[in-house]
Amino acid sequence: MDNSSVEPDRRDRPLLQTATADFSKVYEEHSRAIYYLTLRFLGDGSRAEDATHDVFVKAFRRLGQFRGEASMRTWLYRIAINHCQNLVQSWQNRHVLPSSDDAVWDTTPARTDSPLRVLETKELGQRIQKTLDVLSDEYRLLLLLVADEELSYEEIGALVGQSTDSVRGKLHRARKAFAAHFERTN
Amino acid sequence: MKHQNEFSQKQEHIEEHRTQAGKAQEFSSSDELLRFDAAQTIVPPEIARRLQRSAAEVRPPAARSWWKNIFGG
Numbered sequence: 001m002d003n004s005s006v007e008p009d010r011r012d013r014p015l016l017q018t019a020t021a022d023f024s025k026v027y028e029e030h031s032r033a034i035y036y037l038t039l040r041f042l043g044d045g046s047r048a049e050d051a052t053h054d055v056f057v058k059a060f061r062r063l064g065q066f067r068g069e070a071s072m073r074t075w076l077y078r079i080a081i082n083h084c085q086n087l088v089q090s091w092q093n094r095h096v097l098p099s100s101d102d103a104v105w106d107t108t109p110a111r112t113d114s115p116l117r118v119l120e121t122k123e124l125g126q127r128i129q130k131t132l133d134v135l136s137d138e139y140r141l142l143l144l145l146v147a148d149e150e151l152s153y154e155e156i157g158a159l160v161g162q163s164t165d166s167v168r169g170k171l172h173r174a175r176k177a178f179a180a181h182f183e184r185t186n
Numbered sequence: 187m188k189h190q191n192e193f194s195q196k197q198e199h200i201e202e203h204r205t206q207a208g209k210a211q212e213f214s215s216s217d218e219l220l221r222f223d224a225a226q227t228i229v230p231p232e233i234a235r236r237l238q239r240s241a242a243e244v245r246p247p248a249a250r251s252w253w254k255n256i257f258g259g
Contacts (some may be wrong), residue, residue, distance in 0.1 A: 027237065035222040035233070045230075053233050057240045115212040116219050128223050147220035178216040 071149035
């Protein structure tokens with residue numbers, strides 16, 4: 001009999017309360033990072049809300065499997081990335097999503113060394129989303145991960161299953177593509 | 187006199203606000219821009235409420251056995 005969805009036993013209640021209290025600290029510390037990743041990766045507020053909830057529920061269920069080999073932040077990112085990629089894959093299976101052509105941005109004159117100027121910060125989120133939507137999932141993910149100062153290149157490489165050198169090279173192109181397209185959203 | 191002072195203070199505040207609004211903000215890289223964006227992002231409080239309800243429905247996470255930590259499985 002599958003007990004996974006059965007109401008917790010009365011004897012489990014104190015343990016559940018302790019686990020929930022501990023987990024609320026995990027949520028407090030990492031929810032912004034996970035929500036931001038899902039928001040900008042999926043490009044939709046309500047989907048990001050659902051995804052963040054689902055990621056933390058999965059993490060709560062698997063907390064006993066957390067070995068501490070990676071940081072909690074990295075472990076949560078791994079769950080979030082898998083979750084988001086599965087969602088995007090299922091949408092792609094149902095509808096054909098427009099694919100981006102990064103080659104266009106890769107060949108645009110480099111502007112990565114010049115500052116990105118912003119006049120209206122209230123529209124900044126929209127401009128950033130528009131820009132990220134044009135990029136490939138891979139570039140988008142790399143840019144979002146490297147923006148988190150808690151992650152090293154090694155950790156990003158482990159999260160995306162690539163070597164550190166490969167991450168560096170792709171990030172260079174991703175930043176260039178971002179800067180070129182961001183200018184066009186003005 | 188008091189009203190005049192209040193009026194000029196308000197004017198100054200409006201002018202200051204206008205100046206800030208018209209001032210371009212510069213970000214040296216996409217990393218910096220995204221960090222700024224992330225810091226501005228507010229996590230919807232509804233997620234925490236939903237999580238609390240969900241946590242009450244799931245069984246508490248079982249600790250991984252020490253032999254599984256060593257030998258896997």
